[in-house]
Every structure is written in structure tokens, then in C-alpha cells.
Amino acid sequence: MTAPAPHAWDAEVDVAVAGGGACGVMTALRAARDPGLTVAVFEKSTRDGCNAAISSGSLAAGGTRWQAAAGVEDSPRRHADDIIRAGGDEEWRPVVEALCAAAPDLVHWIADTGYPVELGLDMPRAGMAARRLHTDTGRLGGARLMRHLRGLLDGYGNAAFVDEAPVVDLVTGDGGVTGVVVSQNGVLQRVRARSVVLATDGFANNPALVGEHLPHLGTPFYGGVSTSTGDALGWALRLGARLRNMGAGLRSGLFVAGHGTRVSPALPFNGAVLVDRDGERFVDEESKGYSSMAGVLRRRPGERAAMVWDAAAMAATRESEMMRESLAAGAVRDCPTIEDLAGALGRTVEETERALTPLPGRRRLTAPYHLAWVTHGLLTTQGGLVIDPGGRVLDGAGRPIPGLYAGGGTACGLAGPHSDGYLSGNGLLSAFGMGWIIGNALAGR
Numbered sequence: 001m002t003a004p005a006p007h008a009w010d011a012e013v014d015v016a017v018a019g020g021g022a023c024g025v026m027t028a029l030r031a032a033r034d035p036g037l038t039v040a041v042f043e044k045s046t047r048d049g050c051n052a053a054i055s056s057g058s059l060a061a062g063g064t065r066w067q068a069a070a071g072v073e074d075s076p077r078r079h080a081d082d083i084i085r086a087g088g089d090e091e092w093r094p095v096v097e098a099l100c101a102a103a104p105d106l107v108h109w110i111a112d113t114g115y116p117v118e119l120g121l122d123m124p125r126a127g128m129a130a131r132r133l134h135t136d137t138g139r140l141g142g143a144r145l146m147r148h149l150r151g152l153l154d155g156y157g158n159a160a161f162v163d164e165a166p167v168v169d170l171v172t173g174d175g176g177v178t179g180v181v182v183s184q185n186g187v188l189q190r191v192r193a194r195s196v197v198l199a200t201d202g203f204a205n206n207p208a209l210v211g212e213h214l215p216h217l218g219t220p221f222y223g224g225v226s227t228s229t230g231d232a233l234g235w236a237l238r239l240g241a242r243l244r245n246m247g248a249g250l251r252s253g254l255f256v257a258g259h260g261t262r263v264s265p266a267l268p269f270n271g272a273v274l275v276d277r278d279g280e281r282f283v284d285e286e287s288k289g290y291s292s293m294a295g296v297l298r299r300r301p302g303e304r305a306a307m308v309w310d311a312a313a314m315a316a317t318r319e320s321e322m323m324r325e326s327l328a329a330g331a332v333r334d335c336p337t338i339e340d341l342a343g344a345l346g347r348t349v350e351e352t353e354r355a356l357t358p359l360p361g362r363r364r365l366t367a368p369y370h371l372a373w374v375t376h377g378l379l380t381t382q383g384g385l386v387i388d389p390g391g392r393v394l395d396g397a398g399r400p401i402p403g404l405y406a407g408g409g410t411a412c413g414l415a416g417p418h419s420d421g422y423l424s425g426n427g428l429l430s431a432f433g434m435g436w437i438i439g440n441a442l443a444g445r
Contacts, residue, residue, distance in 0.1 A: 016193035018167035021050030022431035023408030024199035030439025032159040044166035057142035060425025061103035066119035074130040076100040087416025098389035099433035125424040141321040176402025202381035202409030203230025213246040221377035240395040244412040246383030253293030255377040259331040270313035279347040291422035294376035335369040382413035391438040407434030
């Protein structure tokens with residue numbers, strides 16, 4: 001690459017955003033409302049994707065108009081309490097509460113821009129005291145949401161989305177961050193900025209960092225995007241930033257072995273059971289979120305188990321994006337009779353019937369059955385930079401590093417110190433929520 005002159009600026013903006021995923025785009029959308037600001041989003045590669053785009057697109061929020069219309073009692077405080085209870089990280093409560101307070105406003109705003117939002121009453125999740133996942137009508141997933149938001153950004157004359165232009169370093173001076181170094185077409189450019197926002201995602205596709213901080217995960221299937229390499233962490237550490245909860249990740253125990261697709265997290269709440277390779281029912285399926293279920297599966301024979309469900313559970317879940325992809329990939333096996341199911345499990349009919357015995361208060365599965373062998377995988381990391389409730393990156397003394405913000409996968413997430421603390425929707429909550437908070441603050445300034 002050709003290096004820029006040491007003290008020259010190739011361009012100047014008010015806000016430079018490193019990363020064009022959920023956090024980066026939301027930051028830009030909110031900041032660009034101020035016509036006096038120029039905003040540039042530098043994206044590593046839309047071709048390689050972002051984690052928001054491969055997610056279900058489910059937005060967790062407590063106290064929305066859809067919940068009120070459905071008679072669901074919820075609030076930002078209740079939402080925050082659920083997250084803290086699951087993750088056990090009381091010290092992180094100020095950030096959690098800031099994100100949960102922003103969540104209803106950002107979901108309302110997304111809907112008011114023309115995006116079709118509905119409350120997922122059919123989307124129960126472990127650890128949630130109320131139905132609070134909001135999704136798009138049609139259940140087309142995060143790619144649809146990201147296309148919509150990037151399209152909105154195109155409408156701002158004071159904002160630019162620059163693709164295939166990864167930020168590769170920070171520029172510092174005057175006691176803080178003064179800009180970024182961007183790589184475009186093999187040429188390095190220095191872009192001056194009053195504020196720099198790190199939204200480059202986590203480090204789940206960085207084997208060295210995963211091996212250092214997450215060795216307890218073993219060798220999970222990787223289901224995230226290739227661009228999650230944690231580049232921004234090293235830049236910020238050189239400035240005295242701190243890391244937090246680096247041993248936590250967003251895992252999933254719903255990956256279909258040999259296919260890489262996932263089955264719906266709602267299946268256990270519709271009667272589905274897990275049976276291991278020894279024919280044993282080994283867990284209360286409703287008691288575990290999909291991230292904590294990954295740890296359970298890792299300890300089973302062969303690190304996998306059969307998820308078994310019936311026609312009623314299929315009818316309740318098949319329109320989700322995950323189930324459509326698994327069905328299209330041939331990842332689900334149909335078993336018309338109990339004898340067929342027993343054969344698929346490699347057990348006797350009696351052993352199979354015993355494994356399907358419902359727990360107290362649960363319904364009994366009935367033929368025809370469906371089966372998918374699921375294993376554990378890693379989607380994104382949850383550890384990252386320590387920030388304050390306004391998204392400012394803090395140094396070792398707890399002081400904001402001037403000019404530097406972080407959100408999404410670059411910042412410490414909401415799972416607490418371990419992966420079992422992750423609740424469904426936490427990833428997009430931390431990404432969109434912190435983008436909302438940071439962007440609003442920059443526009444207000």
C-alpha cells in the first residue's frame with residue numbers, strides 16, 4: 001500500500017464511522033439529521049456482509065406501542081432487569097439501562113420510516129419476562145432491515161457510505177483521536193474527524209483472539225461473517241482503553257450439523273425435545289437460551305443432539321427465516337411414525353418413547369415427527385471495549401478518550417462475563433441502541 005504523507009489530511013469530516021453494520025449505519029442516520037455535520041461511514045466490505053444482516057433482525061424492546069396494543073406489560077426497566085439477571089453483571093447496569101431506555105424509541109422510529117414491524121407474540125425466549133422481540137412482517141430477517149436503513153442513509157446529502165474502504169488505524173493528536181486511516185484501492189488515506197466511532201464488530205473470526213479469550217468454547221462451528229476480526233480493539237488499546245468480559249460470546253446450540261443453518265429458538269417452547277446420541281433426554285429445553293444451550297451440547301456425546309418436534313411445532317415456527325433456510329437446505333428429516341423416528345435416532349421404539357416423555361405441564365409430541373441433529377456454534381463475541389452510557393471509550397482511569405466512541409460488537413456487550421448470559425436480541429440491542437445514543441449526541445452537539 002502507498003502510505004500518506006505523515007502530516008497531510010486527504011479528507012475531512014465531522015464524524016468518521018468505522019464499520020457500516022447496525023451500529024455504524026444507525027450512528028450515521030441519527031448524526032446526519034444535523035445538517036451542519038458531515039458524516040462518513042467507512043465499510044470494510046458489504047460483499048462479505050455484517051452480522052446484523054445474517055441475524056433474524058429481531059429487535060428487543062420493552063414498553064412499545066405494539067406491546068401495549070397486545071396487552072403485554074413491559075418496560076425498559078423490566079427489560080434491563082432481565083438482562084442483568086441473566087448476565088449477572090450489575091456493574092454494567094448503567095450501559096444496559098441506557099440501551100433499554102433507547103430501545104422503544106428506536107424501534108418506533110424504524111417503523112415510522114416505513115419498515116414493517118410487528119411484535120413476535122410467537123417468539124418466546126428463555127430469560128424474558130415478556131414477549132418483547134419485534135420483527136418484520138414476513139420474517140425476512142436482518143438483511144431486509146439493513147437494506148432499508150442503508151437506503152435511508154442514501155437520502156442524506158451530508159452523509160456518505162464508502163464501501164470497500166476499511167479503516168486500518170486511528171490518528172491521534174492533541175490528547176485524543178483526530179481521525180482515521182482508510183485503505184482504498186491499495187492507497188492509505190488520512191481522514192480528519194472531530195469524532196470517530198468504532199463500529200467494526202467483534203473478533204469471532206480472529207483465531208488468535210478467540211484462542212486467547214475463548215478457549216473454553218472448544219472448536220465450535222463458526223456462523224458469523226468473515227469481517228469480524230476485532231481490528232479496532234488493538235487501535236483503542238494503544239490509547240489506554242480497557243477490555244471487559246472477553247470470555248463471553250454469542251453462541252448457538254441450534255446449528256444443524258453438516259448444513260450450517262439453524263432451527264428456530266421457538267421450537268422448545270412448542271414442545272420440541274433434545275435427545276443425545278445415547279438416546280437420553282438431558283435438559284429442560286425451555287430453561288436454556290440458545291447461547292447457553294451451546295455449552296450444554298458441547299458436553300454431550302459427539303457434541304450434538306437430535307432436536308425432535310411434531311407437526312404442531314412445525315406449523316408454529318416454519319415461517320421464520322431460520323426454519324425456511326433449514327427446510328430449503330434439506331436439514332430437516334421427516335419421520336412419519338414413531339418407528340421411523342426410532343430408526344433415525346438409532347434407538348428402539350421403547351427408548352424413543354421414553355425420551356419423548358413430556359416434562360410436567362408440557363404437551364406430548366405426536367406423529368408425524370421432524371428431526372434435525374444440532375450442534376454448538378459461535379456467531380459473534382460479546383467482550384469488547386469499556387464505554388460509558390453515552391458510548392464514549394474509557395481509559396484505564398475511567399476517563400473518556402477525547403473524540404472516540406464505540407458500539408456494537410466493538411464495545412462490551414450485554415451477556416455479562418459468560419456466554420450463558422446472552423438473551424435473544426441483545427446483539428442488535430447493543431448495536432442499534434448505541435448507534436442511536438451516539439448519533440443523537442453528536443447531532444445534538
